[in-house]
Ligand SMILES: Nc1ncnc2c1ncn2[C@@H]1O[C@H](COP(=O)(O)OP(=O)(O)O)[C@@H](O)[C@H]1O
């Protein structure tokens with residue numbers, strides 16, 4: 001098994017900016033040779049697309065396409081996770097040689113527990129926080145059955161995050177907040 005030096009587990013509501021923030025961190029660390037961005041939703045979307053004849057690539061982007069299938073993808077993924085909570089976690093950590101892993105979409109207690117259990121010393125948690133107004137400006141529309149479900153709310157309580165990043169246009173500067181995280185990563189990598 002590959003042994004990363006540091007794992008940053010990101011969580012946050014949809015349109016909080018998880019992809020946006022994690023991609024900046026990856027760039028600041030020198031790109032994909034140093035830092036891998038791993039998505040629990042990657043293998044989920046891939047298998048779901050195959051089984052349902054959908055366009056996998058389009059499920060990955062930030063457009064409205066994935067939203068049409070989100071509720072059913074959640075249901076589908078939950079079936080897999082109920083049978084085996086580590087199912088998607090195990091899939092994404094295979095053959096990842098980079099020293100830093102970013103998991104961009106932790107959603108459930110079982111996701112955090114899986115990483116903490118296997119990589120106790122390396123795992124840190126980061127919450128991306130954005131106001132409903134900011135999320136709405138980015139295209140978020142409240143949807144019952146999604147925004148009140150475990151997929152969105154599973155980590156609202158009970159996890160003491162190592163960092164919380166506010167990603168609002170009128171909030172604290174993003175760069176300054178990210179620098180605090182980056183300092184720790186660089187120390188760990190001895191950069
Ligand atoms: N700080 C920001 N400044 C500008 N655009 C942002 C910012 N944060 C997020 N966005 C944009 O908002 C949209 C949703 O962000 P995304 O990272 O995809 O959210 P999530 O992965 O949490 O659903 C994307 O189009 C992204 O580029």
Ligand SMILES: C[C@@](O)(CCOP(=O)(O)OP(=O)(O)O)CC(=O)O
Pocket residue numbers: 013014015018019040041044060066070073074077105107151
């Ligand atoms: C079925 C999902 O995996 C879909 C997740 O898709 P994204 O991770 O792309 O979503 P956001 O970035 O929050 O907009 C959710 C789940 O319950 O596993």
